[in-house]
Amino acid sequence: MLHVSPVTWFAVFLVSFRLTGCNRGATDSARKDCSDFTNTSCDKCLESTDCLWCFVGQRCMNYPVEAIIPPSSFCPLREARWALCWVNFESLIIAISIVGGLILLPLVCCCCYCCCKFKVCCRKKKSRCTDEEEVSLARQQEERMQRSEQRKSDRRKRYDEIRKKYGLIENSEPPFCRFENE
Incomplete structure (x- = not known):
């Protein structure tokens, strides 16, 4: 133009x-x-x-x-x-240059705003994920959650072993028994 x-x-x-x-x-x-x-x-x-x-x-x-x-x-x-x-x-x-600039500046700003608002801009936009990419991302997130749960359960087991070693866990058996004389 x-x-x-x-x-x-x-x-x-x-x-x-x-x-x-x-x-x-x-x-x-x-x-x-x-x-x-x-x-x-x-x-x-x-x-x-x-x-x-x-x-x-x-x-x-x-x-x-x-x-x-x-x-x-x-x-x-x-x-x-x-x-x-x-x-x-x-x-x-x-005077004409100033008036012309004052008229053109809002028009250019309005055009830029409208273009960006309706995604008609020339600049590169982040593309939306396709269905395959969404499935892949969901699977990766699920795998991360499973690994996190596995690490959490391993930690819990180690802590329980340490508590058992030092007698900090309440078992059904008391840590000591009374000797009975028979």
């Missing part, structure tokens, strides 16, 4: 707006050349959307459509105005 930055979208919008012939003030028959507004004011120059005002030299010139963003050799971005006199291109690019 092709990623297009917000600045590019804005530039495409500007160019398409300009190419459709949309003008705020002048009609096609009454339109003048932009250079006629040089050394006037920014507001007069920008009445036509075809014009670009440059504060360096108080010049009004045709917008360089082929470049989308005017090159600094044409007019420095800080001094260039289009459509509004109070917004320069440098600020416009920075």
